[in-house]
Amino acid sequence: MAEDLFTYTVKCRTCRTAFKVQLFENHDKNLFLVDRKDWYCEKCKDAYFKKQTAALTKTHQAIGFPEMKGSRKQVSWAEKIRAELINKVEYLRKSLTFDTSEDETLSEKAFELFFREWHEKTDAKWWIDQRRTTVRDMSRRIEEISNTIKKG
């Protein structure tokens, strides 16, 4: 079978188990990859993602985010996106300056409500859908919230 031409045996870097991979470059390049690349078997990859996701879940729980719902793969991806988005909001919050302490209090309140909205989002898919959210998008939402507070 032609497929055998592309099948190589590699060793998992973590558990040293040999497993087969398919590579589609030219033979020399494939041999180079087999030799040099860090290969991880499915089991070790799984364990790694689980550990990484568990660590993020714990960090996020500490700042008020509940555990996410979804498939393991979705949650693993969504946790990473959530971490990036939280970093963006924190960046935005730190970049703001205020003329008056009233403005500052209002802004703090708006950020708090903004985070509260996020805390309610427990569906991994929702976070994956937000992966392109920019600091500007967040800034706009926080301004909307501020305006609502002002009116209230």
Ligand SMILES: [Zn+2]
């Ligand atoms: Zn392994």
